[in-house]
Amino acid sequence: MRRFVIIGQTASASGEFSLEDLPSSSGRLDALLRCLRAALLLSHGVRRDVSVTLVLRGVLATPRLLRVNGASAKFLRPDERSLALLVKKTLSAAPESLPHFQELRPGIELRDGDLPDVLSETAGAKLYLLDEAGADVREQTLPTDDGWFFLGDHTGLDVVSRALLERHGAVSLCVGPLSLHTEDVITLLHGELDRRFFVPAPA
Amino acid sequence: MRRFVIIGQTASASGEFSLEDLPSSSGRLDALLRCLRAALLLSHGVRRDVSVTLVLRGVLATPRLLRVNGASAKFLRPDERSLALLVKKTLSAAPESLPHFQELRPGIELRDGDLPDVLSETAGAKLYLLDEAGADVREQTLPTDDGWFFLGDHTGLDVVSRALLERHGAVSLCVGPLSLHTEDVITLLHGELDRRFFVPAPA
Numbered sequence: 001m002r003r004f005v006i007i008g009q010t011a012s013a014s015g016e017f018s019l020e021d022l023p024s025s026s027g028r029l030d031a032l033l034r035c036l037r038a039a040l041l042l043s044h045g046v047r048r049d050v051s052v053t054l055v056l057r058g059v060l061a062t063p064r065l066l067r068v069n070g071a072s073a074k075f076l077r078p079d080e081r082s083l084a085l086l087v088k089k090t091l092s093a094a095p096e097s098l099p100h101f102q103e104l105r106p107g108i109e110l111r112d113g114d115l116p117d118v119l120s121e122t123a124g125a126k127l128y129l130l131d132e133a134g135a136d137v138r139e140q141t142l143p144t145d146d147g148w149f150f151l152g153d154h155t156g157l158d159v160v161s162r163a164l165l166e167r168h169g170a171v172s173l174c175v176g177p178l179s180l181h182t183e184d185v186i187t188l189l190h191g192e193l194d195r196r197f198f199v200p201a202p203a
Numbered sequence: 204m205r206r207f208v209i210i211g212q213t214a215s216a217s218g219e220f221s222l223e224d225l226p227s228s229s230g231r232l233d234a235l236l237r238c239l240r241a242a243l244l245l246s247h248g249v250r251r252d253v254s255v256t257l258v259l260r261g262v263l264a265t266p267r268l269l270r271v272n273g274a275s276a277k278f279l280r281p282d283e284r285s286l287a288l289l290v291k292k293t294l295s296a297a298p299e300s301l302p303h304f305q306e307l308r309p310g311i312e313l314r315d316g317d318l319p320d321v322l323s324e325t326a327g328a329k330l331y332l333l334d335e336a337g338a339d340v341r342e343q344t345l346p347t348d349d350g351w352f353f354l355g356d357h358t359g360l361d362v363v364s365r366a367l368l369e370r371h372g373a374v375s376l377c378v379g380p381l382s383l384h385t386e387d388v389i390t391l392l393h394g395e396l397d398r399r400f401f402v403p404a405p406a
Contacts, residue, residue, distance in 0.1 A: 022282060023282050030281070034281070041384065042383060043383055078233070078237070081225065081283065154246065154247075177398065179247070179248075180246055181244065181245070181281065184241065184390045184394075187390040187391065188390065188391065188394045190387075191378065191387075194380055195379055198381060
């Protein structure tokens with residue numbers, strides 16, 4: 001399973017944002033919604049072997065983790081407004097305290113928490129950190145189609161998160177020579193993994 | 204210069220669509236807007252050496268070509284609603300008849316026309332057709348960073364357009380083993396071209 005974790009430094013953990021002015025009112029949650037699309041959707045289908053965790057550090061006193069599981073998610077549409085509405089409804093329906101993941105809509109889970117809570121799930125797994133200064137993904141051995149891939153948002157990755165990931169043994173990877181939107185980094189990473197590990201269904 | 208041409212079979216050539224229900228009311232213009240982002244935007248910047256032409260075949264009796272030039276475009280933001288508003292204003296401000304390209308906003312041109320009108324500009328240039336059955340882009344010689352890249356929308360490419368492109372010598376390329384959104388195909392294509400042709404500015 002491919003697991004993407006995107007750290008939103010300012011992205012709203014509250015549903016109190018406006019669909020008419022998403023970038024400003026949601027702390028740039030729009031960038032994270034586009035990552036959901038890139039990570040989870042194929043042409044006319046969902047990547048069932050993918051989960052995406054958004055780390056929402058903005059607005060509320062307590063950060064939250066919103067997870068979308070491709071295996072069980074329903075009603076995922078590619079347009080940004082539909083994804084924004086889905087996330088808004090999920091965040092708005094949440095109880096005040098959520099110490100553990102709770103599925104609030106099909107395939108969508110929410111909990112209070114931050115990066116350390118994600119890392120507590122990763123024991124024994126391969127961790128990767130997407131970073132312009134990392135090793136070229138095309139030259140790296142990626143032993144299986146499995147792993148946790150951590151990415152920053154439009155502001156990059158903060159030093160504390162980076163240090164924490166490195167202490168957990170995350171390997172730095174880069175996908176190309178230019179500085180790209182996080183969603184494009186996800187697409188390029190999927191592209192490389194698909195080439196190596198995709199097995200067509202028998203005819 | 205990299206030139207992308209995306210053929211929208213149903214995408215609105217009129218500005219009479221709703222930002223609150225873009226996919227239905229615009230004939231899936233949303234998918235084409237996401238292609239604009241993928242083709243033109245870097246993290247905190249615009250690809251100045253890129254132009255994108257959207258072939259808008261929906262709604263109006265006459266199809267239109269909407270072109271965004273990275274070299275001169277202003278106010279390009281990555282979120283879908285901002286791009287939709289920009290295109291809506293451009294289409295709404297257009298005179299009824301536009302036999303030639305006219306710049307209606309900075310870097311954004313519009314004209315009546317369809318694929319043959321685009322092809323009339325391509326004499327002597329390399330043409331590529333993005334296609335799941337094409338040759339692997341990683342194995343192809345791409346002699347320069349220049350070229351016209353033609354892509355279908357979420358419905359694929361119609362047979363008439365495909366035949367026309369093939370008669371003009373377009374080479375079929377594919378970017379990987381899965382069927383992806385057009386915007387992801389653009390990102391993967393950029394990824395390959397960036398690796399081959401990107402020259403960092405001298406320090």
